[in-house]
Amino acid sequence: MHDQNKYLTKYVLRYCRNFMTDEERLICDYLLYKEYPTNNYKVKFIKYKLGLTPKIEEALDAIFETKTKEEFYKEMVERIVKNHNSDLNLCPKCNEVARTDTAKQCRFCSHDWH
Template identity: 30%
Template sequence: MDKELAKYIIKYYGGLLNDYERKAYQHILSMSKLGWRRKNKKLLKAYESKGWISTDPKVLELIKNGTEEFFRITAQRILNDHNEQIFINNCSKCKKLTRTPEARQCRHCGNKWFDESKPE
């Protein structure tokens, strides 16, 4: 699975994450937001107390090989377990992934399909 599709699945179908995956995703987002301020122990403690970053070994295990690997494995699990709930919106002309599941115009080739209904 490519990086773009993995991020699409997690972003738009995040409700299908299990508890540990949800915590790992929040951890990734929070650590990214902290950026260079990660060395600030007071700020890290505040994020930890809010549950935005995790020290849970099961959560950290999910992200031990990096963000991209977490996205790839988690998106594949969601796709395997909930295939019938996932709508991968590819352009009918160029076959590339659209920006969102509801998109009706391709960001890659400009193809438009506003008058067509979304498959159920």
């Protein structure tokens, strides 16, 4: 049995950034930034790109004092699915999320809708 939430979360993070609020997008980028070692060159670029100041980082860290990263993702994904369900690439047979936003074959039931 597969974990639908895991696949749906990955899909939303990769293909549905345009449905995220500005705040959600910043938080997702910040969480990605936090996964890298602090001396990594990508960290410096992401920090610059996001315009992260120590005060903003403190505010973002404060968000996760009351909820986990998984809870944040779950809430965001639920909101996007609720508001943009018709824009997601779902299998017409089993209603599971496709591997990509342009895929035409279901990875779960193998249904093909080319």
